[in-house]
Amino acid sequence: MEFFQRFAIPHPSPAIYASMVAIALVSIAIVVGLTYFKKWGYLWREWLTTVDHKKIGIMYLLSAILMLFRGGADAIMMRAQLATPEAKLLDAQHYNEIFTTHGVVMIIFMAMPFIFAFMNLLVPLQIGARDVAFPRLNALSFWLFFFGAMLFNISFVVGGSPDAGWTSYFPLAGNDFSTSVGTNYYMIAIQISGIGSLMTGINMITTILKMRAPGMTLMKMPMFTWSAFIANVIIVFAFPVLTVALLMGTTDRLFGTNFFTTGNGGMDMLWANFFWVWGHPEVYILILPAFGLYSEIISTFSGRNLYGYKSMVASMVLISLLSFLVWTHHFFTMGQGALTNSIFSVTTMAIAVPTGVKIFNWLFTMWKGKIRFTVPMLYSIGFIPLFTIGGVTGVMLAMSAADYQYHNTMFLVAHFHNAIIPGVVFAMLAGLTYYWPKFFGFMLNEKIGKSTFWLLSIGFVLAFFPMYITGLDGQARRIYTYSESTGFGPLNMVSFVGAALMAIGFITIVWNIYYSFKNSPRNIGSDPWDARSLEWATHTPVPVYNFARMPQISSSETFWDSKKKGHQLFKGEYEEIHMPNNSGVPFVMSAIFFVAGFSFVFALWVPAVIALIGIFICMGLRSFEQDHGYHIHVKEIEETEEFLGGAK
Amino acid sequence: MKELFPAKQVMGFVFSLILTVIALFVYYTDMSFTVGMTVLLVTAFIQAFLQLVVFMHAGESKDGKSIYTTIFYGAIIAIVTVFGSLLILLWDM
Ligand code: HEM
Ligand SMILES: [Cu+2]
Numbered sequence: 045m046e047f048f049q050r051f052a053i054p055h056p057s058p059a060i061y062a063s064m065v066a067i068a069l070v071s072i073a074i075v076v077g078l079t080y081f082k083k084w085g086y087l088w089r090e091w092l093t094t095v096d097h098k099k100i101g102i103m104y105l106l107s108a109i110l111m112l113f114r115g116g117a118d119a120i121m122m123r124a125q126l127a128t129p130e131a132k133l134l135d136a137q138h139y140n141e142i143f144t145t146h147g148v149v150m151i152i153f154m155a156m157p158f159i160f161a162f163m164n165l166l167v168p169l170q171i172g173a174r175d176v177a178f179p180r181l182n183a184l185s186f187w188l189f190f191f192g193a194m195l196f197n198i199s200f201v202v203g204g205s206p207d208a209g210w211t212s213y214f215p216l217a218g219n220d221f222s223t224s225v226g227t228n229y230y231m232i233a234i235q236i237s238g239i240g241s242l243m244t245g246i247n248m249i250t251t252i253l254k255m256r257a258p259g260m261t262l263m264k265m266p267m268f269t270w271s272a273f274i275a276n277v278i279i280v281f282a283f284p285v286l287t288v289a290l291l292m293g294t295t296d297r298l299f300g301t302n303f304f305t306t307g308n309g310g311m312d313m314l315w316a317n318f319f320w321v322w323g324h325p326e327v328y329i330l331i332l333p334a335f336g337l338y339s340e341i342i343s344t345f346s347g348r349n350l351y352g353y354k355s356m357v358a359s360m361v362l363i364s365l366l367s368f369l370v371w372t373h374h375f376f377t378m379g380q381g382a383l384t385n386s387i388f389s390v391t392t393m394a395i396a397v398p399t400g401v402k403i404f405n406w407l408f409t410m411w412k413g414k415i416r417f418t419v420p421m422l423y424s425i426g427f428i429p430l431f432t433i434g435g436v437t438g439v440m441l442a443m444s445a446a447d448y449q450y451h452n453t454m455f456l457v458a459h460f461h462n463a464i465i466p467g468v469v470f471a472m473l474a475g476l477t478y479y480w481p482k483f484f485g486f487m488l489n490e491k492i493g494k495s496t497f498w499l500l501s502i503g504f505v506l507a508f509f510p511m512y513i514t515g516l517d518g519q520a521r522r523i524y525t526y527s528e529s530t531g532f533g534p535l536n537m538v539s540f541v542g543a544a545l546m547a548i549g550f551i552t553i554v555w556n557i558y559y560s561f562k563n564s565p566r567n568i569g570s571d572p573w574d575a576r577s578l579e580w581a582t583h584t585p586v587p588v589y590n591f592a593r594m595p596q597i598s599s600s601e602t603f604w605d606s607k608k609k610g611h612q613l614f615k616g617e618y619e620e621i622h623m624p625n626n627s628g629v630p631f632v633m634s635a636i637f638f639v640a641g642f643s644f645v646f647a648l649w650v651p652a653v654i655a656l657i658g659i660f661i662c663m664g665l666r667s668f669e670q671d672h673g674y675h676i677h678v679k680e681i682e683e684t685e686e687f688l689g690g691a692k
Numbered sequence: 693m694k695e696l697f698p699a700k701q702v703m704g705f706v707f708s709l710i711l712t713v714i715a716l717f718v719y720y721t722d723m724s725f726t727v728g729m730t731v732l733l734v735t736a737f738i739q740a741f742l743q744l745v746v747f748m749h750a751g752e753s754k755d756g757k758s759i760y761t762t763i764f765y766g767a768i769i770a771i772v773t774v775f776g777s778l779l780i781l782l783w784d785m
Contacts, residue, residue: 253758281769317777368769372780381784 050646054204054224055137064201093626095179098586100186101164102483105476107190108158111149112550114197118146120547123507127540129528139524140207141226145200147210151326152234153193155464156241158472159333160189163248163272165483169579169586170266172257172595177250179624185240185247187634192237195641199229203646206230209522211319212293214304214312219297228645231294236637238286245279248272257578259597263357266577266600267343267350271336274360275329278367282325289318298647313378320371328367330464332360334471335402338424341478342406344575345421346413349601352405359398366395376444377451385444392442396435403428418573419493423474426501427466434462437512452522455515458508465504473500473553481572485585486564492556499549506542510535570689576604581613583688589621592681618685621676633662704746711735711742 053060078084091099121142125134134142164182168175176182199205206226208217217227252273256265265273292303293315302310343350350356372380372388406428415421437459441450450456473496481487511519514532526532570584581603582591593614598605605611640655642648715735718728744750750759 253755277765281766285773311781313781314777317780321773321777365765365768368772369776372776378780379785380780384780384784 050225051202053201055141057138060200067201088628089626092631093183093628095175095183095624095626095630096588097164097168097175097179097182098483100182101161101166103186103190104157104161104164107193108154108161108472109553111154111157111193115146115149115154116547116550118142118149120543122146123536123540123543125524126526126536128537129530129533130525134524136524137207140209140522141200141205143522144206144209144212144226144230145196148196148206148230148234149193150464151210151330152237153189153196155330155468155472156237157189157193158468159275159330160185160241160244162268162333162337162472162475162479163244163276165479166579167248167251167269167272168255169582169590170269170577171252171255171260172578172591172597173251173255174590174621175624176247177255178247180627180630181243181247183627184630184633185244187630188240188243188637189237191634191638192233192235192240192641195236195638195645196229196233199226199233203229211316211323213319214293214296214315215306217293217297217315218305218312225645228294228297231290231297232641232644235287235290235294236634236641238283238290241279242283242287245276245283248276249280252276257591257595257597260602263354264597264600264602266579267339267353267356268333268336268577270357271332271339271360274364275332278325278329278332278364281368282322282329285318286322286326289315289322292318294644298644313375316375316378317371320374321368323374324371325367327460327463328363330468332363334468335360337471337475337478338406338427340575340577341420341424341474342409343601344478344573345416345418345424346410347416348409348413349576349604350405351408351411352401353600355401356405359401362398363395366391366398370395373442373444373447376447382444389442389444393439396439396442399435403432418477419488419490419497420474420478422494422497423470423477426497427470427474430466430470430501430504431463434459434464434467437462450515452520453515454511454519454521457521458511458515461504461508461511465500465508470500473497476553478573479579481568482570482579482584482586485568486560486566487568487572488556488560489564492552492559496549496552496556499545499552503542503545503547503549507539507546508542510538510542571603576601578602581606583685585688587684587688589623589676589681592618592621592685618678618681620678621681622673623676624673625671627671629662629666633659636662701746704742708739708742711739715739 078087091103094100121134122139125131125139164176167173204224204226206212206217206222206229207224208222208227208230212227212230215221217230252265252269292301295301296303296305296310302308304310304312304315306312339350339356369391370388372384373392376385376388406424410425417425437455441447441456441459477488477493514535515521517530517532519526519530519532526536568584570582571580573580577600578595578597581595591614593616595602595613596611596615598609598611602611602613606613636655636658640652640659643650643652643655712735715732718731723731744763750756750763753759
């Protein structure tokens with residue numbers, strides 16, 4: 045009995061017990077359902093062992109949407125608690141746990157898989173490749189992310205959630221002040237999924253550099269691929285810092301080392317330093333692919349080629365360097381001197397310049413264009429003014445002297461949500477709507493889509509703009525309540541209303557998917573939006589091999605050229621296609637990672653060591669495995685192409 | 693015969709041995725901490741570069757240029773991170 049004591053929740057509440065029951069019921073329902081409908085084999089063959097970038101992309105997408113709702117539930121609880129002064133909905137401890145998991149889930153387990161979803165779905169198609177460079181590694185990346193996310197998500201029912209903020213600053217996150225296993229979950233779950241991200245980075249860079257179709261020079265790549273390339277370069281250089289910092293944090297907590305402790309030569313501020321060396325590049329990892337999606341969408345629906353392709357690329361390259369030079373702006377108040385703060389103020393403001401260049405490029409793309417106000421375009425048009433406000437308030441925060449006033453207030457919270465929601469979340473929803481027909485064979489309903497857009501936009505403005513004001517008036521972030529005399533009450537109530545509208549907006553997305561699945565016509569062809577870049581040149585649904593014949597590239601808008609300028613995309617005979625085999629190893633290995641992670645969280649050394657050995661066995665097996673993939677014969681290609689509606 | 697003899701590699705090997713010997717001197721002779729550290733750092737970086745170019749054949753393949761670009765980019769980011777952290781946490785604290 046004593047053994048099981050450690051898995052108990054240190055600070056329970058009826059809501060947590062209710063979630064435990066709900067989780068148990070849902071898990072049982074899934075197992076029973078799969079068994080009843082005899083879908084285990086299908087699940088294993090088609091999804092768990094797949095190495096197909098499109099299926100992996102779809103799994104990323106589903107996980108991201110799932111996590112969006114998990115993080116969203118956290119958000120609405122926080123806003124409800126703050127809606128009125130001295131509310132009793134949550135106590136301080138629960139509030140701490142909720143804002144911590146909200147931040148981690150939204151950044152690491154929602155936004156990251158969302159961008160990986162689009163990278164997986166689009167990059168190979170946009171460069172005319174059959175898959176990514178290392179398909180099996182790609183599956184491993186996904187499953188590491190997935191099991192990392194699961195490990196993090198069970199924390200609130202097994203052992204207790206982390207409560208030191210998504211930044212997990214030491215000494216608060218150290219053993220002295222965070223006594224539950226919560227912060228162990230933080231360190232280890234993020235570690236596991238972070239390894240996956242790093243591998244995706246390497247995979248995508250290799251894919252983009254090595255596997256482009258004939259004729260596609262770097263400067264003829266579609267803009268999303270460029271943005272993915274730069275984002276992955278940043279991943280490869282930024283994530284190792286996080287890996288090491290998390291490892292140091294883990295050994296501090298589990299083995300009593302003194303990297304981030306306050307005594308024995310440790311330095312607590314070193315954690316904040318490392319965290320932001322990764323953390324600031326991380327926000328650009330998220331925003332660049334979002335910019336890429338906007339570029340694709342804006343040029344399609346303006347009926348014009350992207351204005352200033354070269355300056356778009358140049359500004360992203362510049363951002364990739366500058367994003368490593370600004371990290372101190374997250375802790376201007378930590379005590380370093382004016383010289384340091386001034387340097388980092390200037391670099392931070394400098395990064396707003398290439399960002400501004402991009403805004404103007406989008407505006408010029410729309411200028412004199414024939415704009416079609418579809419749902420993806422609405423998001424893109426809404427994004428420009430809203431994101432600009434986020435950028436401008438960012439520049440306000442970047443003035444280090446003024447930041448002493450703003451830091452750790454609701455003003456900061458308003459800033460980064462203002463950058464991330466219109467910047468990243470809107471882009472993901474725009475991309476979801478835009479690319480949905482390519483991967484699922486039907487369009488999402490435009491009417492419902494438009495109401496989603498308006499709900500989210502109005503909800504967003506109501507939810508976050510009041511925080512700029514309460515922040516300037518001194519409402520601190522991460523505090524679970526306030527007294528009535530502060531006068532923050534009414535504005536926080538407005539925020540809550542906005543958050544509720546956003547929640548409704550997110551629910552309409554699910555409703556839209558269901559409704560369109562039932563009602564949308566299926567005969568939409570392969571180019572329903574009259575688009576411009578290569579991903580639209582193949583069939584819908586996309587065959588496993590993507591392109592039956594290698595496309596010949598003329599420009600960054602090859603597909604448009606082939607529609608309007610008589611460029612011949614596909615030439616020559618069909619040839620046998622070489623494809624990678626499925627494999628269960630990535631799934632199994634990641635599941636073992638989960639076991640190892642769980643054991644480390646609770647310091648159960650025997651299972652931890654066994655699991656680690658298991659991981660090495662998986663790697664060893666891979667080294668000795670002979671797997672040459674399989675071939676699709678010409679006859680089969682002809683049949684598939686015929687079936688999908690004519691040769692391409 | 694000339695093409696067969698790996699002159700570059702042999703020279704590289706000898707040179708890396710010399711670098712190792714120099715580094716060993718720090719241990720066997722009595723130097724101040726600063727001098728010793730400087731010698732170690734300098735020899736270590738030359739050694740790493742030597743290994744990379746001579747034995748790991750950086751720059752010999754078609755994508756030699758991109759290998760050097762990556763190393764350069766990585767080095768810049770590493771240097772900025774290390775010296776930035778020193779500035780923040782020690783020199784300007
Ligand atoms: C014009 C560009 C931007 C500038 C000048 C800027 C500036 C800043 C500054 C100075 C802070 C720290 C303020 C403080 O802690 O007192 C900050 C925080 C933050 N920014 Fe931005 N930012 C910009 C764009 C973005 C973008 C594009 C994103 C995300 C996609 C973003 C996400 C964040 C986040 C997540 C935080 C705070 C995290 C935390 O403390 O929990 N920012 N920004
Ligand atoms: Cu930042």
